[in-house]
Amino acid sequence: MGDYIFKLPDIGEGVVEGEIVLWHVKVGDSVAEDDDIVDIMTDKATVTIPSPTSGIVTEFSGEVGDMVAVGSTLVTFSTDENTSNQVEKEPVPEEIIKPVVEEKIILEPVKEEKTKQIPKQIPKPIPAVTQSKQITSSNGNSRVLASPAVRRRAREAELDLSIISGSGPAGRIRHADLDAYIAAGGTVTGAPPTSYSTKRTGTNEIKVVGLRRKIAEQMVKSKFSIPHFSYFEEIDVTELEELRQMLNASRDDNQPKLTYLPFIMMALAKIMPNHEECNALYDDENNIVTQHSAIHLGIATQTDRGLFVPVVKHVEAMDIWQSAAEMQRVSGAARNGTASLDDLSGSTFTITSLGRDGGLGATPIINHPEVSILGIHKAREMPVVKDGKVVIRRIMNVSSSFDHRIVDGANGAALIQALKRMLEYPALIFM
Amino acid sequence: MSENRKCQVLIVGAGPGGYVAAIRSAQLGLETIIVEGDKPGGVCLNIGCIPSKAIIHAAERYESLTKHSADNGHMGITINDNPNLDMKGIVEWKDTIVQRLTKGVEALVKGSGAELINGWATFSSSKQCTVKTNQGDIIIDAENVIIATGSTHIDLPFMPCDEEFILSSTGALSLQKLPKKVAIVGGGYIGLELGCALSKLGSEVTVIEGMDSILGIMDKEIRRPLEIWLKKNKVTVHTNALARGSKIKGKGASSKVELTFEKDSEEHKITVDKVLVTVGRSPNSKGWGLENMGIRMDTSGRFIRIDRQCRTSAPGVYAIGDVAGEPMLAHKASAQGEMVAEIISGEKREFDKVAIPAIVFTEPEIVSVGLTPDEAKERGEEIITGKFPLAANGRALTLEAEKTGGFIRVTARESDHVILGIQAVGSHVAELHGEFVLALEMGALLEDIADTVHAHPTMTEAFHESVLKSLGHAIHSA
Numbered sequence: 021m022g023d024y025i026f027k028l029p030d031i032g033e034g035v036v037e038g039e040i041v042l043w044h045v046k047v048g049d050s051v052a053e054d055d056d057i058v059d060i061m062t063d064k065a066t067v068t069i070p071s072p073t074s075g076i077v078t079e080f081s082g083e084v085g086d087m088v089a090v091g092s093t094l095v096t097f098s099t100d101e102n103t104s105n106q107v108e109k110e111p112v113p114e115e116i117i118k119p120v121v122e123e124k125i126i127l128e129p130v131k132e133e134k135t136k137q138i139p140k141q142i143p144k145p146i147p148a149v150t151q152s153k154q155i156t157s158s159n160g161n162s163r164v165l166a167s168p169a170v171r172r173r174a175r176e177a178e179l180d181l182s183i184i185s186g187s188g189p190a191g192r193i194r195h196a197d198l199d200a201y202i203a204a205g206g207t208v209t210g211a212p213p214t215s216y217s218t219k220r221t222g223t224n225e226i227k228v229v230g231l232r233r234k235i236a237e238q239m240v241k242s243k244f245s246i247p248h249f250s251y252f253e254e255i256d257v258t259e260l261e262e263l264r265q266m267l268n269a270s271r272d273d274n275q276p277k278l279t280y281l282p283f284i285m286m287a288l289a290k291i292m293p294n295h296e297e298c299n300a301l302y303d304d305e306n307n308i309v310t311q312h313s314a315i316h317l318g319i320a321t322q323t324d325r326g327l328f329v330p331v332v333k334h335v336e337a338m339d340i341w342q343s344a345a346e347m348q349r350v351s352g353a354a355r356n357g358t359a360s361l362d363d364l365s366g367s368t369f370t371i372t373s374l375g376r377d378g379g380l381g382a383t384p385i386i387n388h389p390e391v392s393i394l395g396i397h398k399a400r401e402m403p404v405v406k407d408g409k410v411v412i413r414r415i416m417n418v419s420s421s422f423d424h425r426i427v428d429g430a431n432g433a434a435l436i437q438a439l440k441r442m443l444e445y446p447a448l449i450f451m
Numbered sequence: 452m453s454e455n456r457k458c459q460v461l462i463v464g465a466g467p468g469g470y471v472a473a474i475r476s477a478q479l480g481l482e483t484i485i486v487e488g489d490k491p492g493g494v495c496l497n498i499g500c501i502p503s504k505a506i507i508h509a510a511e512r513y514e515s516l517t518k519h520s521a522d523n524g525h526m527g528i529t530i531n532d533n534p535n536l537d538m539k540g541i542v543e544w545k546d547t548i549v550q551r552l553t554k555g556v557e558a559l560v561k562g563s564g565a566e567l568i569n570g571w572a573t574f575s576s577s578k579q580c581t582v583k584t585n586q587g588d589i590i591i592d593a594e595n596v597i598i599a600t601g602s603t604h605i606d607l608p609f610m611p612c613d614e615e616f617i618l619s620s621t622g623a624l625s626l627q628k629l630p631k632k633v634a635i636v637g638g639g640y641i642g643l644e645l646g647c648a649l650s651k652l653g654s655e656v657t658v659i660e661g662m663d664s665i666l667g668i669m670d671k672e673i674r675r676p677l678e679i680w681l682k683k684n685k686v687t688v689h690t691n692a693l694a695r696g697s698k699i700k701g702k703g704a705s706s707k708v709e710l711t712f713e714k715d716s717e718e719h720k721i722t723v724d725k726v727l728v729t730v731g732r733s734p735n736s737k738g739w740g741l742e743n744m745g746i747r748m749d750t751s752g753r754f755i756r757i758d759r760q761c762r763t764s765a766p767g768v769y770a771i772g773d774v775a776g777e778p779m780l781a782h783k784a785s786a787q788g789e790m791v792a793e794i795i796s797g798e799k800r801e802f803d804k805v806a807i808p809a810i811v812f813t814e815p816e817i818v819s820v821g822l823t824p825d826e827a828k829e830r831g832e833e834i835i836t837g838k839f840p841l842a843a844n845g846r847a848l849t850l851e852a853e854k855t856g857g858f859i860r861v862t863a864r865e866s867d868h869v870i871l872g873i874q875a876v877g878s879h880v881a882e883l884h885g886e887f888v889l890a891l892e893m894g895a896l897l898e899d900i901a902d903t904v905h906a907h908p909t910m911t912e913a914f915h916e917s918v919l920k921s922l923g924h925a926i927h928s929a
Contacts, residue, residue, distance in 0.1 A: 074750060167892065222866045
């Protein structure tokens with residue numbers, strides 16, 4: 021029997037600490053080598069840490085929400101060396117234990133330990149237990165409720181039942197749910213729920229940790245410290261739509277498809293030199309406003325993990341294709357979690373767009389310490405009066421918010437009116 | 452002279468895991484060879500499940516005949532003479548059933564197109580083995596291997612089974628004469644099933660159990676009726692008692708065994724005709740070249756380590772049944788065997804069973820499927836339970852099945868009524884278990900069972916009522 025102390029390893033990118041966002045195991049659980057044990061969120065990424073050994077978890081050195089420093093104790097395992105594997109020696113636990121125990125004395129050179137450790141690991145046959153992708157889980161609370169026939173169909177279709185919501189009682193996944201999921205190409209989860217006699221009494225308590233906590237803190241900071249004023253306008257994008265269609269139709273294969281966003285980005289870059297007070301950062305503790313001549317546009321991006329604001333830098337130096345491509349790159353990186361620190365910082369102005377769910381209007385919250393934010397809504401055909409006649413035009417609403425401490429009402433309105441002019445006469449963007 | 456053979460699927464061991472795997476893989480068009488060192492059917496058919504159930508049934512019959520031949524008879528039926536017990540006759544009758552089934556298995560395997568080779572396989576690498584047969588050695592190279600070597604009873608080192616005085620379950624199932632006194636070392640399900648049967652046949656039975664209760668796999672409430680039955684039927688149970696040794700006393704036909712055991716730090720001695728040792732089973736991982744296959748064992752070092760598809764650490768080598776881990780139950784092995792054959796044929800399968808039913812054929816019978824209330828609570832579930840006594844079930848009364856104090860108990864999650872486990876205890880309850888397992892596999896809610904019509908008069912109504920009880924509205928219960 022032996023205690024195995026596992027410390028938070030160096031997870032790269034100069035990260036010195038991380039927040040525990042999810043324990044995959046409980047004290048008393050027996051874990052196998054390579055089982056997931058904990059999710060640690062650092063400034064920019066969430067990393068799942070696998071178990072370095074097989075054993076029983078005897079102690080956690082932190083709760084969900086706690087910060088842990090690299091090199092500090094994370095988990096203690098009790099490893100039973102006496103009964104472990106008589107047929108094949110497993111050298112790995114011993115190999116790892118030694119360097120980690122040494123580490124107790126010197127806290128600093130964690131990185132060194134790590135690099136020393138890796139070549140020592142002896143190549144092993146792929147452990148059979150970890151090679152299978154677990155499609156359904158059949159143990160205890162977490163089991164997916166579905167009949168054997170539904171489970172078989174899902175496995176054959178290589179679908180993960182745990183992400184399909186069931187419409188049956190207690191969330192049981194029925195054949196119909198699977199049909200609906202497959203028919204929708206995996207975008208819709210399950211058939212509409214039907215009501216059954218079972219009363220729903222459960223509540224779901226979710227600890228606000230990790231990215232959600234960071235989002236919450238940032239929102240509070242923005243909303244509590246910045247006196248927002250919001251301003252709305254509608255923009256006739258009929259001409260812009262024609263231009264967009266034409267450009268898309270004639271684009272090269274290696275050019276991205278254009279949405280409205282790149283045009284708006286280009287227009288902002290064009291008009292911003294006349295509205296410098298809006299492209300600024302306000303350090304409200306030191307009372308300094310820094311106006312930027314570079315246009316670094318933050319693009320609010322919804323991801324599975326929550327809201328991210330990746331940044332397209334120096335839009336003023338790009339053409340429309342470049343800005344579209346760069347926007348796709350950074351938002352894609354934010355979505356799949358590969359965005360670098362640089363991709364996620366440095367914006368001077370933020371655009372938020374809900375895309376298909378754009379709605380009519382919103383009151384966007386300024387991305388502190390910026391002073392302006394622009395919200396884009398869905399363009400739709402509307403009857404409008406033009407030259408005394410009712411005609412059908414394509415109309416897009418924009419909502420904007422400004423830090424009223426820095427940006428006066430007239431200045432904010434002027435920016436939006438300039439933008440309107442650009443978008444209604446899109447040739448101006450390129451002049 | 453040795454013959455060389457090749458096949459797509461090689462199965463070692465023709466027990467309930469292996470023979471099912473062989474039939475299924477042949478059905479799927481795979482060239483299949485199954486090697487068996489003994490008779491097909493494994494422990495289950497030859498010296499386990501089936502023969503024990505035959506003896507148990509015979510014992511039940513004898514017990515009821517004894518009641519009818521008592522002074523006032525029973526239920527209006529009186530037999531004027533005493534029934535005669537011929538142990539040899541019972542064993543012969545049991546053997547005819549076993550033979551019929553093992554022949555049946557052999558015919559099914561052959562009929563499916565799989566080839567059954569009788570001999571002992573020894574592996575030289577993960578995919579190659581040499582089978583010693585009466586006709587000479589056969590070297591088999593297989594694309595896929597399914598290890599289904601099963602398990603063997605565990606001997607006590609200080610009193611190994613000689614099958615004459617110290618019996619394993621094998622010997623106990625082939626008794627030529629009913630022993631007057633029997634001591635059973637190990638109060639698990641195997642010992643207790645045979646203990647109940649021997650007691651019904653008229654043996655004086657003593658159970659020596661090392662733990663603080665018999666049948667530790669079941670919870671206190673569910674094993675209570677069995678404990679009462681044992682008491683009523685004068686079966687002596689010593690718990691926290693450890694067998695220490697045995698001595699053969701006397702000579703020839705009158706020899707007896709003196710068994711020494713320790714209880715409360717005191718040494719006790721009892722003299723019996725036979726000692727039955729049922730202290731557990733051990734996987735067969737030795738004697739057939741496992742060490743040459745490069746296969747990883749599990750953390751206990753006893754079982755072959757497998758994943759959810761029964762794959763071992765050697766590519767193309769699978770392990771199923773007792774040799775691949777708990778629970779060591781025939782039906783688990785069969786289900787794994789069927790699945791592995793399908794995986795080899797390219798189908799996507801995974802062993803994702805919600806529950807593996809466990810049944811103990813004691814008097815009364817005990818069934819457990821899924822979680823017990825205690826287990827559910829340990830997992831942090833908020834639960835509701837419903838318990839319905841067989842004494843309130845009409846059919847149970849007509850079968851005298853209520854006499855052993857049985858009941859059915861259902862456990863469900865309080866919030867959404869998903870059924871988490873079902874246990875039953877009582878005479879004849881084993882046959883009720885199919886619905887219990889189906890309920891768990893289908894993800895049934897209490898309401899699913901409540902809204903299913905259960906035929907009257909049957910004992911299945913008791914399950915329905917236990918569910919109604921958990922919902923607070925049982926009909927036939929106060």
